[in-house]
Amino acid sequence: MLARVGKAAPDFEANAFMKGDFEKVKLSDYKGKWIVLWFYPGDFTFV
């Protein structure tokens, strides 16, 4: 499934750094809220 406006967001689970810890993050855990998914090319650059 590819991302399309008006269609369900493709779900994923991935490793993350959050508030000093390493965690698994699943996008659909945020269901019920407005979500901003913000891709950027690389750490130590501008976003």
Added chain:
Amino acid sequence: MELKALDVEVLAISTDSQFVHQAWHEAELSKMVQGGIPFPMVSDAGGRIGQVYGVYDPDECVDIRGRFIIDPDFNIRSMEILSLDVGRNPLELIRQIKAYRYVCSTGEVTPSGWQPGQSGLKTSAELVGKVYQAWKP
């Protein structure tokens, strides 16, 4: 942070590992943002997620500047993708979030150039061909 005030969950994501995210956070971001970054920095190792979202550049092996707004029903409402050389305008992101919240709560639509605080338009058969009378930005 204004996005927090809008009750929006932000996930930042790049092909860097969570360990590089941590290093960047400690070396730079924690000095720029008091208390540190309040949202997850997700690792898209290998660009698996970026490919599905159409933002993975296989030549550079990075996710380019893609931004997606997802509504509470888990549907994508908005997407913006920029090439590597131009950074983004957070004010436009905030305007769009406010516009989506506005249309969801009022059932109206927001024409081009709409700004928070302005009223929207109610779609109807009578409005067809008369938008210029109802909307004078």
